[in-house]
Amino acid sequence: MRGFQGVQDPRILAGAETGDDAGVFALHEGLALVQTVDLITPVVDDPYQFGQVAASNALSDIYAMGAVPLTALNVAAFPPDDVPLGTLRAILHGAHDKVREAGAVILGGHTLNDPALKFGLSVTGTCDPRAYLSNSGARPGDLLVLTKPIGTGVLIGAYRSGWLDEDGTHMLVRNMAALNDIAGRMALSREARAATDITGFGLAGHASELAGRSAVAICLWFDKIPVYHEVFTFIERGVNTIITSENRRHVAGSIRVAGDISATEEQLLYDPQTSGGLLVSIGSDEAVGYVEALRNAGVEAAAIVGEVVEAGEPYLDVTRS
Incomplete structure (x- = not known):
């Protein structure tokens, strides 16, 4: 556009x-x-x-x-x-x-x-035109909540290669088919400031967009990010997507990745997601309650994965924790 x-x-x-x-x-x-x-x-x-x-x-x-x-x-x-x-x-x-x-x-x-x-x-x-979520409302001091694991691009590739077993396939389909209705509804009721869904541009791409539109810096804590089981094993076996490298180039000028995060782990940040979760920017006083309410409602992977900080220029920072 x-x-x-x-x-x-x-x-x-x-x-x-x-x-x-x-x-x-x-x-x-x-x-x-x-x-x-x-x-x-x-x-x-x-x-x-x-x-x-x-x-x-x-x-x-x-x-x-x-x-x-x-x-x-x-x-x-x-x-x-x-x-x-x-x-x-x-x-x-x-x-x-x-x-x-x-x-x-x-x-x-x-x-x-x-x-x-x-x-x-x-x-x-x-x-309500006076109360909806956009990708431009994140504010310094907010915490970031992710509501589904990442890694669908890798697992779909493993499935197509015949490497994903029946249990893994069932789990993948169940999560991709799960609606984000509870996450969206609860985010609005708890006065979340911003949200976006994690899809084709991967976690790094969508988080970077959120940072840019909100004119803030976003810090992701890699060890807190929910990840599908076996995803790193499949990456090490060579499973990748064409879009992954495109996503990496897309954010190259606006992301900082800590040196103790491996190349295998970093690749997952750019993995394109299908029907991924919501990334929600919410006040720090509401974040823990939001995650607990999500888990009690069956959104079991929901987790606080980072924070929003003030910055002269928008960027995405990824650290171990």
């Missing part, structure tokens, strides 16, 4: 210029629309599970804004000559069930022929 001059309208509260996870459009004093669209390529072979993950991934942008999803439209790119029609039906079924779990409804959608299978949703939600 760089170089694109968006429409100037006072009703646009979050748009292309703000770099938020979703757009926000004020309807009246107490109600705004929140809109997003996202689609992904298959991350598992089971089409129903893929539909669930793709739906959760798209819905996450709504939750990152502290909003509530209302409706969705399917967006499907489908190679008609290579994939049975029953596969598409199973993908749609998985997405339908996940959207219903979120309390929203699918109104329809659009399908197009494409050599590569892709699926996702366009989602519309609502929020």
